[in-house]
Amino acid sequence: MTNDVQETAAPAPGGVEGRAADLVQRLLAVGIDGRGPFDSAAEVARAARQRHPDTEAAVSAVVRQHTRLVAGNGFVTGLGGLLTMPVALPANVFGFHVLAVRAVAAIAELRGYDTSRPEVRSTVLLTLVGADATDVLKSVGLPTGNRLTRLATSRVPRPALMLLNKGVGFRLLTRFGTTTLVRVPTRALPVVGGAVGGAVDAVMFRRIAAAAQDALPPTARG
Known part of the structure; x- marks a missing residue:
């Protein structure tokens, strides 16, 4: 899984807009659809x-x-410390989000949502940005009341979903940089950096999973 995620996480050429769109496509392709040894x-x-x-x-x-x-x-x-940090940090941050996307999408499937639907896929992406989801929805003119549940069960024009996904991508790109800066002090130290990094990632993931369970209540199909 690690090698597949590292290869998939290679940066795409182009400006910020292109990188945001590419990031979202990769997260959906690997996290929801599965690639190589990475199960869907x-x-x-x-x-x-x-x-x-x-x-x-x-x-x-x-x-x-x-x-x-x-x-x-x-x-x-x-674990690698300063020598591997330039490679390990981007791979870790991307890998974290791929795993989060897959977990949220699996929760959606279990509760009766069809993750092949674009609206459900966008809902899965929105769980990654927490409170920023409201701002992303506002930016494309979509309702924010019961924001994620409503999106997952609605029919939304494709152009609006494309803008929404790109908005998520922008925020994640910003977080990639912020997360890297926050983790550098501890990850510069082998073993200590690994232990702290693993603990921090687990806490962040549980928050996303809890939000997803709240936003995606069981349907009649679940």
Whole structure:
């Protein structure tokens, strides 16, 4: 998984707009659809359902599984210290978001949402930006009341969804830079950096997972 994510995370040429669009496309392609050895969100949901027939038990299993994966990804990429930091930090931050996208999309599948629908895919992306989701929705003229639940169950024009996804991409690109600066002091130290990085990533992921569970209530299909 790590090699696949590192290759997928290679920066795309072009300006900020192009990089934002490319980032979103990669997150959706790897995180939801799956690439190479990286299972799709639907496959993760099916595997969880086989082990746990109860929907909410399956959701909890997905969250636990991805909390471990996120923490492990953060730990491993933090082990190298200063020598590997230029490569490890971008790979870790991208890998974190891929895992978060897959977990949220798997939760959506388990609760009856169709992650092939563009509106659901955009909803999954919005869970990554937390409180900024309201600003992103406002920027493209979409309603903000019950913002994520409404988006996932609505029909939205494709141009609006493209703008929304790009808005998420802009915010994530900004966060990539901010996260890198925050993590440099601890990740400069091998082992210590790995432990701290893994713990921080696990906490961040749990917040995203909790928001996703609140925003994507069970449907009649779930």
